[in-house]
Amino acid sequence: MPSFVLVNPKRRLSARYETGILSFAFALAATVFYLDTFTDIHSALATLYVITLLLSAETLTEKGTLLLTVVCVGLSILSYAAAHGTDADLAAILRLAVAIAAILITCALIIRNHRARLDLIKFNVALQSSEERYRTIFEQSRVALWERDYSEVRALLMVLKAQGVSDLRAYARDNPNFIGDCISRIPTVAANAAALELLGNVSAKNAGSMRRYIAQDDETFLDLMVAIFDNQSYFEGKGTIITSDGTTKLVLLTVGFPVDVANFNRVIVGMFDITERELAQKALFEAQAELALASRAATVGALSASLAHELNQPLGALVVNAQTLLRWLDRDPPDLAAVARSAERIVRDSQRASDIIQSTRSMLSERTPVLEPVSLADLVNETQALMESELSRNRIKFEMSEAPGIANVSAVRIELQQVLINLITNAIQAMAATPEEVRRISVSINPADGRGVRVSFRDSGPGLSADILEKLFKPFCTTKETGLGMGLAICRSILEARGGTLTASNHTEGGALFEMIVPMEAVHE
Structure with missing residues (x-):
């Protein structure tokens, strides 16, 4: 049999079944030809060739289907010629046209379905290959990876949002069981060998829930829930886990959330052990x-x-x-x-x-005190540069503004810089417990009613209590466990020795406010 009528090699039908189908289809075609040619039945019997095509569709290739279509069309025309000869019969011609149209449309649909099936097979093969590659990367990666189902916990968070909850952290504080409930709603779909090793060489069964491995006082999981609550696309944070043998490890947690909500049932979670680095x-x-x-x-x-x-x-x-x-x-x-x-x-x-x-x-104090013209804005910028490492390490934003027309002051440069360093250092230490996103030091330089220049330092820390304000500039007064309480006293003495002042208060919008006034001209002792 020619190759174009060979049975499609991609079909999975048995050879006996295929032979039987083809035999029945050809027998049906012969029967239709006989009835259409040698009987007086006045109907479009040729349309029954469509059944022949449909029966053969699963066993023939595309070329075989085309050849069978040509045969069926040819048999239809031959039957018309044998039955009617040259006599023009409009009804018979219409029946022939309907039959031929049905045969051709059926052939087109079979070919389209055949090609769509081949494309689907190719797609499934490519998808399977991609899944195998993904699984290989997932299993053999030395990075701890999990596949977790976040669909249920996301649904819970969206219900809370619909109920009017806007601050998830406040809700978690008011509901102590909230975090535990969220953890229980996140099953682990899969975990690679590196993930099991990170948890203390546990079995895949014991890695199903992270409840026993998350430290109780760790805030990272709540941060993760806030990221889902706020519909963020990515989360990264440092956290603490407790391994199966009780060892505490610091980890960097990374989670990429899918755009399609339906894919939250398989979210990839990565963990990096940063204990040694920290x-x-x-x-x-x-x-x-x-x-x-x-x-x-x-x-x-x-x-x-x-x-x-x-x-x-x-x-x-x-x-x-x-x-x-x-x-x-x-x-x-x-x-x-x-x-x-x-x-x-x-x-x-x-x-x-x-x-x-x-x-x-x-x-x-730089040997003998030498008064010189000093630009306070330049001095503040220079001091910021000196303390840039400390500011960056503590995630503090530093801002400086200067009113126009500020003249230079006559001062001992090293003394003023020592005061600036002390005030900035105190502000950094005061914001240790302040959330990183709001840590800020604002410095403004303005005229001081013709007496000199006012330099104001404002931080976003908790401010100063009333009892501390009363004795802040006295020697040995400190709010730090290891402090000597001499810094601010020395700063005030330095400024007052040159005719300046240093005061402290709380800003109306929060945080501490220190103001120093530097005289415009030298003070003669």
Whole structure:
């Protein structure tokens, strides 16, 4: 049999069944031809060839179907010619046209269905191949991956939103069982080997629910629920899990939410173990703090050694002159002139010791105080650059604004910068418990009624309590466990020594507000 009438190799019908179908179809075609040609039945019997095509559709290729269509059309025309010859019969012609049209339409539908089926087979093969590739990546990836069903918990969150809940965090605080209920509504569809290893080499059965692995005080899961509640497309956050052996691990959680809500039944969740990275970063910060402490200790040690060396001579001279004075007084009669000279030398050496101490103090504030023109806006920007690492690490937004026409002030630059650093550092520490998205330090520079320039510092922290405000600038007053309480007292002393002021209050919109006024001209002591 020619290839165009061969049975389609993609069909899964048995050879005996296919042969039987073809035999029956050809027998039916012969029967239709006989009835249409040799009987007086006046009807469109040729349309029954459609049944032949339909019966053969499952067994013939596309070319075979086309050939059978041509045969059926040819048999219809042959029957008409044999029955009517050259006599024109309008009714017979119409019956022939109807039969041929039915045969051709049926052929077209069979071919279209055949091609659609082939496309569907190709699509299923490609889909199966893609699924196999995805499964290979999922199973062999060294990143901990889960497939989880978030459809039920999303439905719960949408019901809450429809009921008027707008702040999911407040709702969770008011309903302590809410988080546990949400966790129980998220079954695990699949987990790869890396995920089972991350949880402590547990079995796939024990990884079905994450309830036992999520730390009770961890806020990351609530953040994830808020992301779904707000219809976000992606979530990333740091969290804490407890493995099967009780080990605490810090993880980076990433979840991509599908656009189609129907696909929330299989959401990919990734986890990265960042415990070592976080511990290394913590160790780095602690090392930096210890280095700063060691640096301060070294400075104090060097200063002490320098003072001991410099003060040794005048103090020794003081002792000698005092002993000499006593000897002159012990004479009979006392040599008052010599006593007076010894007393003068004691005064001189005491002044020398005082000058050494004063010189050391001046050295700590850039040796001798030198007044110079200072642009406060430039100084604020320079100080921000110096503290950029600290601001960035604490996720704090820094803003600075300056009124037009602000002139330079006459001041000791290093002193003012030390005040700025202290105020910014205090603001950073005050916002430790403030949510990262609202942490902000705002600095504004404005004229101070002709007396100088006002520099205002406002943070978005909790502000200052009434009892702290009363003694804030007193020495040893601090709100920090490890603070000495000297920073603000020294800042106020620095400004007041140059004719300026430093005050503190709470801003009307929240947060603490520190204002320092720097005089425009130098103050002569």
